[in-house]
Amino acid sequence: MKRWQTAVVTAVTLVSGSALAFCGFYVAKADGDLFNQASQIIYARDGNRSNITMVSDFKGSVKDFAMVVPVPVVLKESDIRVLEPDVVKKLDAYSAPRLVEYFDADPCSPVPPLSVQSAPKPTTAPAPARAETPNALGVTVEATYEIGEYTILILSATESAGLETWLKQNGYKLPKGAAVALAPYIKMNMKFFVAKVNLEKYDTTGFTSLRPIQMSFESKDFMLPLRLGMLNSKGDQDLIVYALTRKGRVETANYRTTTIPTNLEIPEYVEKEFGSFYKSMFTTAHRRENRKAAFLEYAWNPAWCDPCAAPPPSVDDLERAGAGWIRSSNQVFMTRLHVRYNKLTHKEDLMLRESSNQATFQGRYVLQRPFKGDLNCEAGQRYKTELNQRLERQAQMLANVTGWKIADIRKRMGL
Numbered sequence: 001m002k003r004w005q006t007a008v009v010t011a012v013t014l015v016s017g018s019a020l021a022f023c024g025f026y027v028a029k030a031d032g033d034l035f036n037q038a039s040q041i042i043y044a045r046d047g048n049r050s051n052i053t054m055v056s057d058f059k060g061s062v063k064d065f066a067m068v069v070p071v072p073v074v075l076k077e078s079d080i081r082v083l084e085p086d087v088v089k090k091l092d093a094y095s096a097p098r099l100v101e102y103f104d105a106d107p108c109s110p111v112p113p114l115s116v117q118s119a120p121k122p123t124t125a126p127a128p129a130r131a132e133t134p135n136a137l138g139v140t141v142e143a144t145y146e147i148g149e150y151t152i153l154i155l156s157a158t159e160s161a162g163l164e165t166w167l168k169q170n171g172y173k174l175p176k177g178a179a180v181a182l183a184p185y186i187k188m189n190m191k192f193f194v195a196k197v198n199l200e201k202y203d204t205t206g207f208t209s210l211r212p213i214q215m216s217f218e219s220k221d222f223m224l225p226l227r228l229g230m231l232n233s234k235g236d237q238d239l240i241v242y243a244l245t246r247k248g249r250v251e252t253a254n255y256r257t258t259t260i261p262t263n264l265e266i267p268e269y270v271e272k273e274f275g276s277f278y279k280s281m282f283t284t285a286h287r288r289e290n291r292k293a294a295f296l297e298y299a300w301n302p303a304w305c306d307p308c309a310a311p312p313p314s315v316d317d318l319e320r321a322g323a324g325w326i327r328s329s330n331q332v333f334m335t336r337l338h339v340r341y342n343k344l345t346h347k348e349d350l351m352l353r354e355s356s357n358q359a360t361f362q363g364r365y366v367l368q369r370p371f372k373g374d375l376n377c378e379a380g381q382r383y384k385t386e387l388n389q390r391l392e393r394q395a396q397m398l399a400n401v402t403g404w405k406i407a408d409i410r411k412r413m414g415l
Helices: 086-095 160-169 178-187 199-205 226-232 268-288 315-320 378-402 406-413
Strands: 008-011 025-027 038-046 049-055 066-071 080-082 098-103 139-147 150-157 191-197 213-218 237-245 250-252 257-259 294-300 333-341 350-354 364-369
Touching: 038 086, 038 350, 049 086, 066 226, 080 139, 086 237, 086 294, 086 315, 086 333, 139 160, 150 160, 160 178, 178 226, 226 237, 237 250, 237 350, 250 333, 268 294, 268 333, 268 364, 268 378, 268 406, 378 406
Parallel strands: 038 237, 098 364, 257 294
Antiparallel strands: 008 098, 025 066, 038 049, 049 213, 066 191, 080 213, 139 150, 150 191, 237 333, 250 350, 294 333
């Protein structure tokens, strides 16, 4: 077997710290460049109880921000919270694809010569009274709340055109096609969570970006409404789901779930371009899956990790993230899913299911550092030959998984 020095682990954060997400569409009180291209959601699910934390990737002035999200029931004030952003950052850092580093030993040392193979794989309260609205539009304000820096309305509607008109009459600028997109949710008798920023309260928070909103409700459906979010889209959108459950991995029920390529030994120069490498690799894998699959990037019991990209989240972190059962049962399994979608590839909302599969998985990429010292021995000469072969395998693998040109890769590697 090969002997390595202690591994050094780094992680790529695929979604920036200010990129937070909603499964709905944005509306505005003024013209603005409103779109959501990358989003993050924490989805804690226990039986029929859902806790969804939505992180906003809104770009623009907060005075222009508002959002609409379908929900299955009229939420009580106690069902809605504003979360500090550090919880999402911790889950992201802990589960992010990671780069690990190993070093070849001196083949000429007294220690028996070692081969240059890849690093080993890891083991695997009552609701407020309704406010009356014009019957002609069929819209009812079921509840109004001031929570944190947000003003929140819970609406019900009998037809989509009426809801679209009501929102416009109340100063919201809707994306094109809103009525058509709202119609299926009205037929499902869903309600609509409408949030905008209370500017006076926002100015007192000291935050420079919008904080995540968490909502809790009972529903037999384990799903995320993708279709409304597409109204603001200018193309592909990326959704990162951090799912917390009791039993095991979360999978997509109506789209294929597969794993991201992992345990790949990559050339040394990619260390400084790890983000670019991962994006290219994901794009290639997504294309090969006909642009419809959901990719598993991480699956693990969050009490530990091997290797760790960041410290595991604490019990308090997991409880704030929605896993309220953790203190009584201490059973939590975390799944990180990455979904890229658009209007053409994903015509249905994302249906999820919890499995009993607790096999661990991580996106893990290996830097195997060659030995740089004197190779003036028989074993050293064999090592040089094997090393050249290994580097060529790395180049070919990198070209295959990223779509980068092999000639450019060889040039960057000095082959």
